[in-house]
Amino acid sequence: MAARWIESDLVWSFRHRPGVILSALIVLAAVVAAVFAPWVAPHNPFDLATLNLGDALTPPAWASNGQRTYLLGTDDQGRDVLSAIIFGSRMSLLVGLLATLLSMVIGVSLGLVAGYVGGKVDALIMRIADIQLSFPAILIALLVDGVARAVFKGHLEDNLALYVIVIAIAASGWVRYARTVRGSTLVERNREYVQAARVIGRHPLAIMFTHVLPNALGPVLVLVTLHIGEAIITESILSFLGVGVPPTQPSLGTLIRIGNDFLFSGEWWITVFPGAALVILVLAINVLGDWLRDALNPRLR
Amino acid sequence: MIAFVLRRLLQAVVVMLVVGFIAFALFNFVGDPVALMLPPEATQADRDAMRAMLGLDRPFWAQFATFITNALHGNFGISLRLGRPVSDLIVERLPATLELAFMAALFGLVVGIPLGVYTALRRDSWVSQLLLTSSLVGVSLPNFLIGIFLILIFAVWLGWLPSFGRGDVVHLGAWTTGLLTVSGLKAIILPAITLGFYPVTIVMRLVRSEMLEVLRTDYVKFARARGLTDRSIHFHHALKNTMVPVITIVGLQLGGIIAFAIVTETVFQWPGMGLLFIQAVQFADIPIMGAYLCLVGLIFVTINLVVDLLYFVVDPRLRVERVAAAH
Numbered sequence: 001m002a003a004r005w006i007e008s009d010l011v012w013s014f015r016h017r018p019g020v021i022l023s024a025l026i027v028l029a030a031v032v033a034a035v036f037a038p039w040v041a042p043h044n045p046f047d048l049a050t051l052n053l054g055d056a057l058t059p060p061a062w063a064s065n066g067q068r069t070y071l072l073g074t075d076d077q078g079r080d081v082l083s084a085i086i087f088g089s090r091m092s093l094l095v096g097l098l099a100t101l102l103s104m105v106i107g108v109s110l111g112l113v114a115g116y117v118g119g120k121v122d123a124l125i126m127r128i129a130d131i132q133l134s135f136p137a138i139l140i141a142l143l144v145d146g147v148a149r150a151v152f153k154g155h156l157e158d159n160l161a162l163y164v165i166v167i168a169i170a171a172s173g174w175v176r177y178a179r180t181v182r183g184s185t186l187v188e189r190n191r192e193y194v195q196a197a198r199v200i201g202r203h204p205l206a207i208m209f210t211h212v213l214p215n216a217l218g219p220v221l222v223l224v225t226l227h228i229g230e231a232i233i234t235e236s237i238l239s240f241l242g243v244g245v246p247p248t249q250p251s252l253g254t255l256i257r258i259g260n261d262f263l264f265s266g267e268w269w270i271t272v273f274p275g276a277a278l279v280i281l282v283l284a285i286n287v288l289g290d291w292l293r294d295a296l297n298p299r300l301r
Numbered sequence: 302m303i304a305f306v307l308r309r310l311l312q313a314v315v316v317m318l319v320v321g322f323i324a325f326a327l328f329n330f331v332g333d334p335v336a337l338m339l340p341p342e343a344t345q346a347d348r349d350a351m352r353a354m355l356g357l358d359r360p361f362w363a364q365f366a367t368f369i370t371n372a373l374h375g376n377f378g379i380s381l382r383l384g385r386p387v388s389d390l391i392v393e394r395l396p397a398t399l400e401l402a403f404m405a406a407l408f409g410l411v412v413g414i415p416l417g418v419y420t421a422l423r424r425d426s427w428v429s430q431l432l433l434t435s436s437l438v439g440v441s442l443p444n445f446l447i448g449i450f451l452i453l454i455f456a457v458w459l460g461w462l463p464s465f466g467r468g469d470v471v472h473l474g475a476w477t478t479g480l481l482t483v484s485g486l487k488a489i490i491l492p493a494i495t496l497g498f499y500p501v502t503i504v505m506r507l508v509r510s511e512m513l514e515v516l517r518t519d520y521v522k523f524a525r526a527r528g529l530t531d532r533s534i535h536f537h538h539a540l541k542n543t544m545v546p547v548i549t550i551v552g553l554q555l556g557g558i559i560a561f562a563i564v565t566e567t568v569f570q571w572p573g574m575g576l577l578f579i580q581a582v583q584f585a586d587i588p589i590m591g592a593y594l595c596l597v598g599l600i601f602v603t604i605n606l607v608v609d610l611l612y613f614v615v616d617p618r619l620r621v622e623r624v625a626a627a628h
Binding site for chain 1: 316319327438440441442443444445446449452453464556560561563564582587590594598601605
């Protein structure tokens with residue numbers, strides 16, 4: 001079994017692409033750092049007791065007046081930038097993953113129903129998808145976020161803000177899944193195994209989710225990998241605009257927003273390092289997604 | 302032909318009605334206007350009087366009809382945060398955003414087309430490889446980071462260009478323009494590059510692939526056989542034929558440019574509609590959000606409609622099926 005896996009095309013194409021291996025290592029490192037952030041990070045940026053305002057705005061360690069303990073410098077509160085980045089990518093990855101998964105669940109369900117039921121339900125769902133597709137995702141996410149703020153009269157509790165941003169990003173991204181799954185469902189629903197299931201009287205929902213869904217899931221996996229990077233960018237944009245995750249639990253976008261205010265007084269490291277971390281993380285995820293798409297697509301071999 | 306145009310027009314109207322309905326629902330169900338306008342100690346009788354005065358006691362469809370009529374007259378109520386009519390605020394901010402979007406699209410074409418031609422003609426040179434790779438990196442870069450890095454380099458370190466605002470503007474009737482003053486032109490450079498970065502990569506890749514396609518066609522081979530110069534073949538025969546898809550894609554991108562102007566305007570504190578909208582989202586200022594939504598919806602629907610009709614005119618093969626809009 002293991003030998004077969006190692007000899008597979010997937011592993012072969014992986015081992016012959018140094019860029020892909022590097023990206024995989026970066027993503028792996030980011031995930032490990034995110035999961036074990038409290039143990040990996042040299043400081044805890046949220047523990048007020050350990051913060052020392054005297055250390056505020058320390059430049060990176062290699063600068064003339066930098067300190068060894070703060071490798072990438074500190075911000076205006078004396079928080080270690082490196083630790084903030086580790087905790088920030090934890091938040092970015094968490095929101096990106098949750099939003100992508102929620103988006104997938106919504107899109108796959110609607111696509112299955114549209115494709116399987118057909119008729120007016122199909123027309124309604126796909127028209128909504130068409131309309132939404134003619135607006136950029138960022139606008140939809142901003143709108144959902146704005147409505148949520150209005151409903152809760154402007155103050156969002158920290159935990160609530162997290163759910164709101166996940167829902168906002170998910171609402172902006174479900175269409176791709178619905179379209180793909182609807183396409184495969186239209187093909188699958190006339191197959192014999194589906195007819196057989198119908199004949200023996202299984203419930204339509206059971207047919208959809210236990211018989212049709214597994215056969216329509218292949219392309220969805222590729223969409224997911226490509227969507228995660230996009231969701232992380234959308235989250236960083238919303239947080240940068242100040243309508244994203246709560247400021248008490250900053251993501252990379254929030255850190256960039258905070259650092260942006262110090263650009264002119266010369267403290268460039270507060271914003272440049274989180275920015276670089278975001279670019280490297282998203283680039284690595286996108287390279288992996290591209291590779292997976294090509295490797296799983298037999299037509300491109 | 303007429304049936305097609307009518308059907309597309311009908312679709313556009315339906316989409317606008319849906320957008321209008323969402324905006325209407327925002328106004329009426331999300332923020333309770335009565336609670337917003339009356340002091341907390343108001344009695345039930347006061348509330349009922351206010352409801353009657355605002356017409357909120359009328360049936361749902363009658364209210365929606367009034368809303369649509371008002372919207373068609375450009376009346377979106379009064380901003381909760383700024384206390385001024387929303388239409389005035391939008392008219393003030395519109396020129397800044399449109400100028401920025403226009404300059405960004407221009408930047409995308411002026412830089413993207415030559416790069417696309419170069420990468421198509423010199424396919425194997427290292428410069429082409431570098432350009433293509435960096436365009437991939439560019440797509441992974443969120444647009445606010447490009448803006449921040451540009452500010453850091455050109456405004457903070459080199460001090461060549463301003464990093465925020467529009468500079469001096471000239472009033473031409475209701476329109477204000479920053480394109481006629483030196484400080485206004487200097488101020489628009491960095492935001493336009495930031496916003497135009499994504500269109501550059503799109504145009505470059507599109508021109509490249511279209512050029513490669515066209516250079517393989519029989520009429521280009523024939524032109525070579527006739528002994529025409531490379532220059533004449535490349536620019537007269539080949540490039541000309543790539544322009545139809547390029548212009549349509551840039552047209553479709555215009556909507557995206559206006560949406561992403563929200564981010565660019567925040568980075569550069571550019572006094573446009575996007576900045577107005579993002580402040581409205583932060584303060585839950587529903588009338589501005591609704592009006593912005595309707596306006597952007599109108600811009601998007603118009604662009605899609607024009608592109609569809611242009612396809613219809615330009616390419617008889619696409620009479621029904623339309624190339625799906627890039628997200």
